[in-house]
Amino acid sequence: MATELPSYEHFNVTFPQEYVAHIETNRPKKMNAYFEPMWLELRKIVDTLSTHPSVRSIIFTGSGPAFTAGLDVKAASQGLLSPDGSKTDPARTAFQLRRHVADFQDCVSALERCEKPIIIILHGISYGLAIDLASAADVRICSADAKMCVKEVDIGLAADVGTLSRLGKVVGAFGWVKEVCMTARVFGAEEAAKVGFVNRVFADKEAAIKGGLEVAGLMAKKSPVAVQGTKELLNWSRDHNVQDGLRYTGVWNSAALQTSDIQRALLSGLEKRTPTFEKL
Amino acid sequence: MATELPSYEHFNVTFPQEYVAHIETNRPKKMNAYFEPMWLELRKIVDTLSTHPSVRSIIFTGSGPAFTAGLDVKAASQGLLSPDGSKTDPARTAFQLRRHVADFQDCVSALERCEKPIIIILHGISYGLAIDLASAADVRICSADAKMCVKEVDIGLAADVGTLSRLGKVVGAFGWVKEVCMTARVFGAEEAAKVGFVNRVFADKEAAIKGGLEVAGLMAKKSPVAVQGTKELLNWSRDHNVQDGLRYTGVWNSAALQTSDIQRALLSGLEKRTPTFEKL
Amino acid sequence: MATELPSYEHFNVTFPQEYVAHIETNRPKKMNAYFEPMWLELRKIVDTLSTHPSVRSIIFTGSGPAFTAGLDVKAASQGLLSPDGSKTDPARTAFQLRRHVADFQDCVSALERCEKPIIIILHGISYGLAIDLASAADVRICSADAKMCVKEVDIGLAADVGTLSRLGKVVGAFGWVKEVCMTARVFGAEEAAKVGFVNRVFADKEAAIKGGLEVAGLMAKKSPVAVQGTKELLNWSRDHNVQDGLRYTGVWNSAALQTSDIQRALLSGLEKRTPTFEKL
Amino acid sequence: MATELPSYEHFNVTFPQEYVAHIETNRPKKMNAYFEPMWLELRKIVDTLSTHPSVRSIIFTGSGPAFTAGLDVKAASQGLLSPDGSKTDPARTAFQLRRHVADFQDCVSALERCEKPIIIILHGISYGLAIDLASAADVRICSADAKMCVKEVDIGLAADVGTLSRLGKVVGAFGWVKEVCMTARVFGAEEAAKVGFVNRVFADKEAAIKGGLEVAGLMAKKSPVAVQGTKELLNWSRDHNVQDGLRYTGVWNSAALQTSDIQRALLSGLEKRTPTFEKL
Amino acid sequence: MATELPSYEHFNVTFPQEYVAHIETNRPKKMNAYFEPMWLELRKIVDTLSTHPSVRSIIFTGSGPAFTAGLDVKAASQGLLSPDGSKTDPARTAFQLRRHVADFQDCVSALERCEKPIIIILHGISYGLAIDLASAADVRICSADAKMCVKEVDIGLAADVGTLSRLGKVVGAFGWVKEVCMTARVFGAEEAAKVGFVNRVFADKEAAIKGGLEVAGLMAKKSPVAVQGTKELLNWSRDHNVQDGLRYTGVWNSAALQTSDIQRALLSGLEKRTPTFEKL
Amino acid sequence: MATELPSYEHFNVTFPQEYVAHIETNRPKKMNAYFEPMWLELRKIVDTLSTHPSVRSIIFTGSGPAFTAGLDVKAASQGLLSPDGSKTDPARTAFQLRRHVADFQDCVSALERCEKPIIIILHGISYGLAIDLASAADVRICSADAKMCVKEVDIGLAADVGTLSRLGKVVGAFGWVKEVCMTARVFGAEEAAKVGFVNRVFADKEAAIKGGLEVAGLMAKKSPVAVQGTKELLNWSRDHNVQDGLRYTGVWNSAALQTSDIQRALLSGLEKRTPTFEKL
Numbered sequence A, B, C, D, E, F: 001m002a003t004e005l006p007s008y009e010h011f012n013v014t015f016p017q018e019y020v021a022h023i024e025t026n027r028p029k030k031m032n033a034y035f036e037p038m039w040l041e042l043r044k045i046v047d048t049l050s051t052h053p054s055v056r057s058i059i060f061t062g063s064g065p066a067f068t069a070g071l072d073v074k075a076a077s078q079g080l081l082s083p084d085g086s087k088t089d090p091a092r093t094a095f096q097l098r099r100h101v102a103d104f105q106d107c108v109s110a111l112e113r114c115e116k117p118i119i120i121i122l123h124g125i126s127y128g129l130a131i132d133l134a135s136a137a138d139v140r141i142c143s144a145d146a147k148m149c150v151k152e153v154d155i156g157l158a159a160d161v162g163t164l165s166r167l168g169k170v171v172g173a174f175g176w177v178k179e180v181c182m183t184a185r186v187f188g189a190e191e192a193a194k195v196g197f198v199n200r201v202f203a204d205k206e207a208a209i210k211g212g213l214e215v216a217g218l219m220a221k222k223s224p225v226a227v228q229g230t231k232e233l234l235n236w237s238r239d240h241n242v243q244d245g246l247r248y249t250g251v252w253n254s255a256a257l258q259t260s261d262i263q264r265a266l267l268s269g270l271e272k273r274t275p276t277f278e279k280l
Helices: A036-050 A073-077 A090-113 A129-136 A163-170 A174-183 A189-194 A205-221 A224-238 A242-256 A261-271 B036-050 B073-077 B090-113 B129-136 B163-170 B174-183 B189-194 B205-221 B224-238 B242-256 B261-270 C036-050 C073-077 C090-113 C129-136 C163-170 C174-183 C189-194 C205-221 C224-238 C242-256 C261-271 D036-050 D073-077 D090-113 D129-136 D163-170 D174-183 D189-195 D205-221 D224-238 D242-256 D261-271 E036-050 E073-077 E090-113 E129-136 E151-155 E163-170 E174-183 E189-194 E205-221 E224-238 E242-256 E261-270 F036-050 F073-077 F090-113 F129-136 F163-170 F174-183 F189-194 F205-221 F224-238 F242-256 F261-270
Strands: A011-017 A020-025 A057-062 A118-122 A125-127 A139-143 A147-149 A200-202 B011-017 B020-025 B057-062 B118-122 B125-127 B139-143 B147-149 B200-202 C011-017 C020-025 C057-062 C118-122 C125-127 C139-143 C147-149 C200-202 D011-017 D020-025 D057-062 D118-122 D125-127 D139-143 D147-149 D200-202 E011-017 E020-025 E057-062 E118-122 E125-127 E139-143 E147-149 E200-202 F011-017 F020-025 F057-062 F118-122 F125-127 F139-143 F147-149 F200-202
Touching (some): A011 A036, A020 A036, A036 A090, A090 A129, A090 E090, A090 F224, A118 A129, A118 A205, A129 A147, A139 B174, A163 A174, A163 B174, A163 C242, A174 C205, A174 C224, A189 A200, A224 A242, A224 B163, A224 B174, A242 B090, A242 B163, A242 D242, A242 F090, B011 B205, B020 B036, B020 B205, B090 D242, B118 B129, B118 B205, B125 B129, B129 B163, B139 C174, B163 B174, B163 C174, B205 C174, B224 B261, B242 C090, B242 C163, B261 C073, C011 C036, C090 C129, C090 D090, C090 E224, C090 E242, C118 C129, C129 C147, C129 C163, C139 C189, C139 C205, C163 C174, C224 E090, C242 E090, D011 D036, D090 D129, D118 D205, D125 D129, D129 D163, D163 E242, D163 F174, D174 E163, D174 E224, D189 D200, D200 D205, D224 F163, E057 E205, E073 F261, E118 E205, E129 E147, E139 E189, E151 E174, E163 F224, E163 F242, E174 F139, E174 F163, E174 F205, E174 F224, F011 F205, F020 F036, F036 F090, F118 F205, F125 F129, F129 F163, F139 F189, F139 F205, F163 F174, F224 F242, F224 F261
Parallel strands (some): A020 A057, A139 A200, B057 B118, B139 B200, C057 C118, C118 C139, C125 C147, D020 D057, D125 D147, E057 E118, E118 E139, F020 F057, F139 F200
Antiparallel strands (some): C011 C020
């Protein structure tokens, strides 16, 4: 299937298992620091995989030891963070910044709206944008050497591409969220596991990828109608009250329960074999 | 008081302590697997206890080693999961499924809307519907042998009677919620305690029931006006922003603070004795 | 700067570090139990510090061993909890109670709406109102001897000045929240840390204050535009869905990103020195 | 089909046209004033028609000249409005009132949740409960002699079974809504039409019924999948923002668009004949 | 009662009828144009009347022919609209503007949160702030000579103290709202009545005041528990979905229905006399 | 400026006045019926104009007598409305339909998210999609010959690209909305004006275009910071409660009030000349 996809400039996209895609940020010399063309390309990749029938789950890593050092501050300081307010009035600058931030946010949100589950694997330096991306993914795991940080206040800004909107919804301890976001202190794998930011810690990056593939593989073996519906319903329910969650679930399943996957799954269960499901 | 209640077909309802009711699913030969008449009867029981003046808290268990194996798949595959789409068009089938799911959801929601707190005790096999029910209860405890699982994707469907709408609201670590819901992997008591799904783990079912009764007993000894108001206000606040939570609380308490329970509680406190409260 | 502030009757307000304020409840003989003039004064203090340009973060403690025993029940039983329903009809009493509760709630909410982060340090007896205040603060830490309790049901009422609306939003394990709110049982430092209610436990009050000052100091050294924006955006996002969180963030940052703090922070980073920022 | 339904005590239910039901309140000697058994029976009727495959739209009128004089105050003053607060404390009375009001509200809400559109025809005296019911219906029309009134403040209470929650959502001019709700002044047909409370005014009750049947008949001739989906989506959208409205619509229609009604409707359109649709 | 209130600098507050207060903006020489001390004083007045037991409804007019020409632009251009961005960075200016706007908004919102209904009477020039105030009032009436205008875009800004948040909620025709807000064109009494912005038009200011007093008088004669509850419930329902509206109503009325006003109103009704009600 | 834009296949885009764009659907031989490439192209055009600095307002019409006959049913019946359910299971078909509808909705929503105000001019046949588009525009005007219809139920489906989510938010009379959506009856210009669906009716298409250009011209002459902010704040407020509306407005204006447009507008006002504003 790899041949079906175009090749990408800043990312490697491979298919280590049937129905499992692997996105790898590929700028190891710069610790995978992001500049604009990268997040634009990431959106394109994720949007493509979202409806690609041969993909049922995705893992996401960085090339080399660091997941990402975050925003390429040098590039940003010539662009986004350098609005050049001198030339125009602050209101017009604000319009441009707002559009720019909204587009950047949309690239990160691609992970959340992706119809397939995404397991993100943090390893080594995982700063700033790493947390935005991780919070938009579905499952977070990390290697023991991961160093994580909501870095933004250190460069004078409030994180604006997702961390502040999502971190409090993926970690229950809101006091911890506030502390790490307002101090920009680095936290490690153990702490991340303790507060529930990551699901699991592995000895090193290699083991973490293997662990991530296992989770991704498990998901890829189930009915895609069931798994993708589950992702959608969990995300919807996070953003709505219980009653709206239940109602939406009922409407969603009024179509989904008509899938033949249920009969296949039940039959396979009785016959003790692994079911196969049509593409979706 | 037991004599005041009718006897039920699929459940035992007893009163192990003053003001404490015990609901026990009673289909141990089938590992307490549920079919439709059971959830309809459960709703009837919970709705009755909800306004029963002799009940102030409730524990909920299963008869035998398993809490419940979940949906009785055999029964369901002849009913709910067998919409017989061939006979009619998918839109009409969808209307029927939606009504059916809504009614089933309503049975599970009975636990949440019950005015009295419900302590659910998971033990042994606690699959599928067990998690829906547990998420709708107020306090979850389990025995060390509990095996829990959001089973639905294994049979080709997204859980639709409450788990997906509530689990992310009772457990803070949303990545964990996503993982267990999209992999259907079994998790045990220790893990459940670590992520906060259960409040406490006991050595075995017997100890867990004893522990559950202690919690239930503590609640039953307090002012029912205070305890039932607390349940309502916590549930409301979960579904609303802080400002709406505070406002609703103020309106609620504008009546509740006029209770004589406050004077009774204060006086008993001074006199170092246990207060008694009028029925509610 | 201390001289710029008026002196207060029930609180000591000091400035242990540059840009860090310390609020101390000062009624140690009564275990810092609160009566109405105290919460009114607390609001005044916090509202003042909220926009005071010399304050960038705040720690909050109690004088003496107890943080607070909660409401001064004796005072309350002659006021708020003694609505004297006999003289008027319950509806009119309800109007008065509602106004009274709303005003009290507003005093507690002052901590949440304060533009600067507040680190609250629970020590010794920390009952009732202690939890309301702590839930409205940003970061909670405690000493090993802290004894915490959502005390309200013990005196016949549902907590109404913030705990029920906020505790479920700062602790992920909702079953734990329900248990402690409906049983009024005391919990200690270790349990509080385990469920994520407090960020950290220190050996004693003195160490906890030192720890709190460190966190406060870290925050005070960052750009105040960044830190205060972060607090606001985290609080907004807690109360809104992700999309509204992102949109609001973009609008907020369309002004905030025009700050010179970003250039200062970036430059200082390159030059390996600590940046200084204009007052805010 | 009439024979399929049980006969009712306080209402006449007839079928004046194919697929159109007519509910008539039948207590003309008391100007159709409602007491509790009546609203309980109304709920039963509407819930039955809601899923009855032979019903596609409903008109609702009163027997005799008055639609309804509202609550039977005499009956209510011995029940709902006589909480007998002397016997118990106000908090316990509040619990009972809340349950009672909730159940009454649910009876009125039956009109809104009914899957089929309801055209209500106000004629003659249409006070109090008339407005609650009318606001919960889908289309309101009236005869020229209709005298309407949000009567509740005249008897010392805020309308609590729907008018205050719905009237502002069916009439755009919120100032008018506030005026009629806070003055209890009577308004006539012309005013009701001008503000958009009723869709149309007819010369007399007979003409209004004929007009109502025409609207109901039009709806009954369309695809029931389309009409019932439209009611649901309009009600959902009223209560949600546009984005949630669109999303829910897309999910709903992902099943509904699979109906054969579309092919039938398109074909009939080409062949210039009236389509027929399977029951729903 | 007039003597009970302090006298005010920019407003006349009188009591033309029992239980009815009249607020009159008193800066006729400047067409009642507002500058900061005026809106701060207005808040004080309205907050006072809100809980004043001798007030049950309020009318609000301007002294002289104009209701208000809006913001005193000259004063504003030296204050609010002159942020002097040159001296500080735009982010810090934004903090100050935000606080300033929030405080100004709060002064206008005083009309909405006032527990008593407010009838605003627009006459002559009624520009800018006039519409903000009118949208926050409960009932709007006007004289035939009223010239109304959402003036803000004419001075380069989006209206920010209420019009944009409320006008679309008091007028149903959203296209009209958008047109008048984005063109700043003047509209007259007839148009205002046609779109439902005002409830009624009177020949001149004198007649409008008389008409306003009639509406206010009607409200003042009803049970204050009922009328004030009605205002609160209508405002709440405007901002919430129907279900939350109903639930809140039930909780509110669980206290309010215990009022003796109901018995008084019912008895008076039977005895054909005007009821009197205790103060509130 | 026209030369700066590419030419489009299905639309004419012209610039009849400075800062005013005119979009004209250009398929007059088919009564401007839409098929998929058309709505995709419309999105591209509107998204482009949204940030084009030379555009400050937009009018939208159809070429020839009809605005649009709606969906090109023939094309749709081979695509969207022909899901070919036979080949796959209904759940998979549902996934495809949902994606398809979501993309179509997004094309219509382009009008709403466009930063510039859009005045839509309905003329002649304006069916189905015409109402979806019109509801997403800001101001609706029409010619006297306009024939409007929410056509969808006539072809067996619930309108799903915007009408059901937006019509009830642009017209206050919800009963009228329900009637026209569930009967698919045609309504004319006079009725549309009476219920507030259109702002104004003109004698014929030519006059309507002239009238539309006048409104658009008025908007184009004001500060673009003010007008575009006003559109955004009105749309946000429609979807949020008043408090969130006010808060968002304050944050938005904390940047917008720093514009030089305010000084320009004030000065021009004093000097009685027309201000000019920088591009945005």
